[in-house]
Amino acid sequence: MSRPETIIPDTIPAQYPVIETSPIISGFGRGSSELGIPTVNLPINDKLNSLDTGIYFGWCRVIPVVKENHIVKRNDGKEILFNNGSSLNCDNNELTVLPMVMSIGWNPFYQNKEKTAEVHIIHKFNENFYGANITYSVLGYIRPELNYTTVEALIADINLDIKIALQALEKDVYKQRRHDLDP
Numbered sequence: 315m316s317r318p319e320t321i322i323p324d325t326i327p328a329q330y331p332v333i334e335t336s337p338i339i340s341g342f343g344r345g346s347s348e349l350g351i352p353t354v355n356l357p358i359n360d361k362l363n364s365l366d367t368g369i370y371f372g373w374c375r376v377i378p379v380v381k382e383n384h385i386v387k388r389n390d391g392k393e394i395l396f397n398n399g400s401s402l403n404c405d406n407n408e409l410t411v412l413p414m415v416m417s418i419g420w421n422p423f424y425q426n427k428e429k430t431a432e433v434h435i436i437h438k439f440n441e442n443f444y445g446a447n448i449t450y451s452v453l454g455y456i457r458p459e460l461n462y463t464t465v466e467a468l469i470a471d472i473n474l475d476i477k478i479a480l481q482a483l484e485k486d487v488y489k490q491r492r493h494d495l496d497p
Contacts, residue, residue, distance in 0.1 A: 317471060320456050322482040331372065331491060332361050332452040338376075338444055340386055340394045349465070351472050352439075353417075353432040354448060362431045365452070367419030367459040371479035371488075374414040374435055374450040375495045376443055378402055386444070399446025402439075411495045412437045415472075415479045416452060419459040436476060451494050454482060 336356040354376075356362070378399030385393045402408040413436040420429055433450060456475050462468040482488055 317460060317474075318457055320478050322454060322478070322485070324485065324487065326453055326487055326491070327455075330453050331494060332365065333450070333494060334359065334361055335377070335447055335449045337379075338446050338448055340388050340396075340444055349469055349472065351434055351469065351476075353434045354443075356431040356433065356448065358418075358429050358431055362418055363429070365418055366455070367429075368417075369456040369459070369475050370416045370418065370452045370454065371456055371475075371482050372414055372416065372451045372453040373411050373483070373492045373495055374433060374448055375411045375497075376402060376408065376435070377447040377449060378409075378443070379446055381445065384445075394444055395442070396445035397441070397443065399443040401441040402443055402446070406440060407437070408439055411492050413480060413483050414450060415456070415475045416450070417459070421459075434472070434476065436480065449495050451491060453488050453491055 336359065338354045339357055340355065376399055381398045383395060383397045383400065386396055387393050404410075415434050415436070417432045417434075418429070433448065456478050460471065462471070483492075
């Protein structure tokens, strides 16, 4: 299937925004290591499960959780430090409302057996923040979930999704919704 043209409406469609708060969980580790596009993984809840699979855009904010740091062993055996966002800081704008793209689906390129929700926060963080919470506002749909023949094609499409999301979030109607997530 080829990538369909993305048309971002000038008004927010009726089914949006979808605003939720979720814990950040450990995923497969592919976003950072294999793709160079880090993602935070979220548990699939009823609201996310009700959305079509595909790529979405919106705003998000990471919220540190006061909790003791601990190690979690992923399915692949790698140990992950859950620091609950304790290393996030205001100086790097890590605690502000930030743009995001979200993938909901089966990741056909990786042949996932479980449906996932992954958010790429469009910001460079200095450290991980597993165990923190994320509040997010899904504002629109970019495209359906696709399969790829190469990892390079997947990366190129993700980068195009990021570009489309940033352009959409510059439209006043979407930009104003950023304040839905202000503390």
